[in-house]
Amino acid sequence: MNASTYMRESWARVISDVLSPPVVWGVMVFSIAFHLSDSNQNALLWAGVYAVLVCIIPVIYIGWMVRRGKISDIHMKYRRERIGPFLVSIGCAALAWQALRMMDAPYLLPLIAGVTLVQLIVMSLITVWWQISMHSMSIMVAVVATGMVFGLTPALAISPLVPIVGAARLRLQRHTFAQVLAGALLGAAIPVLLLQVYR
Secondary structure, eight states, X not given: OOHHHHHHHHHHHHHHHHTOHHHHHHHHHHHHHHHHOSOHHHHHHHHHHHIIIIIIHHHXXXXXXXXXXXXXXXXXXXXXXXXXXXHHHHHHHHHHHHHHHHTTOOTHHHHHHHHHHHHHHHHHHXXXXXXXXXXXXXXXXXXXXXXXXXXXXXXXXXXXXXXXXHHHHHHTTSSOHHHHHHHHHHHHHHHHHHHHHHO
């Protein structure tokens, strides 16, 4: 890759890193936990459990696999590289869902963990034959969750992040338009469906 191409892609790399699924999920859960709780201590505890299990442990695993040369980079360009991280992430999300329920966290927090779990299961199944954009899925979930918790106006305010993230993934040639669109559609559908189940 020449310098000119690298510079043209640098914005997309920054977007992909800053708005990666673990970062998006972590920010979303901390924001919602503090909004729902009257106690900062409880909010930190609930969000911390989710962040450690869903965001930090899978990232450590991926980093370790990259270091060992089993995965090409942290964004896992190839489908075969995603299977192990998905299995680890599914296990961690299931633990987070159960832990938050046992801790009597507000129902939206276990719901978010449940959304994460279902997302990961669906993604892992799709990955067997296709590669869908997890970046698009996670940022769309964040928009939907923002609408559920904070209202329509905040959700609309952050909604431009969806096409920005999609454009970044396309610019880096990590996904096709169909894969980006499918990720966004699933990101919108899963939390709405699970909310109906919880209710």
